[in-house]
Amino acid sequence: MPLATGIAAVLVLVALLFLPSFAPYLLRFEHWTADWRTAVLADRPATQDRRIGLVLINDETLKDYASSPIDRGLLARLVKAIDDTGPRAIGLDILFLKKTESEKDQALLGVLAATRAKVILGALDERGELQEFQKAFQQSYLAEARRPAGYLNLHHDRDDVVRYAAPPAPNPIYPKSFAALLGEAAGVTSADDTSRPIPWLGSPKEGTELFLVVRAQDLLADSANGARLKDRLVLVGGGFPLAGSPPCPAQREGWRGPAGRSHSGTYFGGQARS
Numbered sequence: 372m373p374l375a376t377g378i379a380a381v382l383v384l385v386a387l388l389f390l391p392s393f394a395p396y397l398l399r400f401e402h403w404t405a406d407w408r409t410a411v412l413a414d415r416p417a418t419q420d421r422r423i424g425l426v427l428i429n430d431e432t433l434k435d436y437a438s439s440p441i442d443r444g445l446l447a448r449l450v451k452a453i454d455d456t457g458p459r460a461i462g463l464d465i466l467f468l469k470k471t472e473s474e475k476d477q478a479l480l481g482v483l484a485a486t487r488a489k490v491i492l493g494a495l496d497e498r499g500e501l502q503e504f505q506k507a508f509q510q511s512y513l514a515e516a517r518r519p520a521g522y523l524n525l526h527h528d529r530d531d532v533v534r535y536a537a538p539p540a541p542n543p544i545y546p547k548s549f550a551a552l553l554g555e556a557a558g559v560t561s562a563d564d565t566s567r568p569i570p571w572l573g574s575p576k577e578g579t580e581l582f583l584v585v586r587a588q589d590l591l592a593d594s595a596n597g598a599r600l601k602d603r604l605v606l607v608g609g610g611f612p613l614a615g616s617p618p619c620p621a622q623r624e625g626w627r628g629p630a631g632r633s634h635s636g637t638y639f640g641g642q643a644r645s
Contacts, residue, residue: 415572415573417575417576419577420582423604424583424584425584425606425607426585426587426590426597426606427585427608428441428449428587429587432445433445440466440469443471443472443476447478447481449607450463452594453597453605455594456597456598456600457601458600458604458605459557459605460489460553460557460604461486462553463491466493467492467508467509468501468509476512480512483516484517489556490516493523493549494509494520494549495523498537498540520545520549520552521545521547521552521553522543522545523548524548524551536550553604556604585597585600
């Protein structure tokens, strides 16, 4: 018995010594199993969410424009077109990190000032690894816009998958997250800005998209295409298939989750409760 106990103690000690080497693999396995549970067991609403609409800018929208930064004259027209539909609020999940054509920069600021709906702007905070000129321009331009701005609070794990919401940075320039400000603007209750797993939602049982999706070019071509945006929280962002959008757990290993088109929209949809 003493010999068996001694052998067991040695094995435990060896395991503890080698545990740090295996920790990354254990973490990867834990992430994989958690992602699998999310993909298979996420709550699936019966029908499409009626509170949120997504207006997505894609390659076709930008076929006659520069793609980065997104043409601000185009953005001005788009924000006005959305505002004309009578939304509850508008959230711009778009970064403003450098100046473009002065006339177009000012045109967008003018539209933001005149918009009847509440407008929330997204921003990168101190953790965004921005160049000094980008930090300076973002802060200056958002200040000129005179609309609330919140930090984009999707935390990227080492594998670039978004599983958690990011808490505020220490001594933050933007004390509230984009999602929290969206909740306030839309008049719903959302969780506070603490680090927590995001409750991703599955596709509706009726077989539709989780949120109403309107392509930006369709709205600009005919205002009737935006009729269903009335009284919704409308999020504007990129709908590019190959870049610019990190995967959510449901998209791992070939899974195609409902969040693939707009992470901000899916996150807010999972958090907000009327």
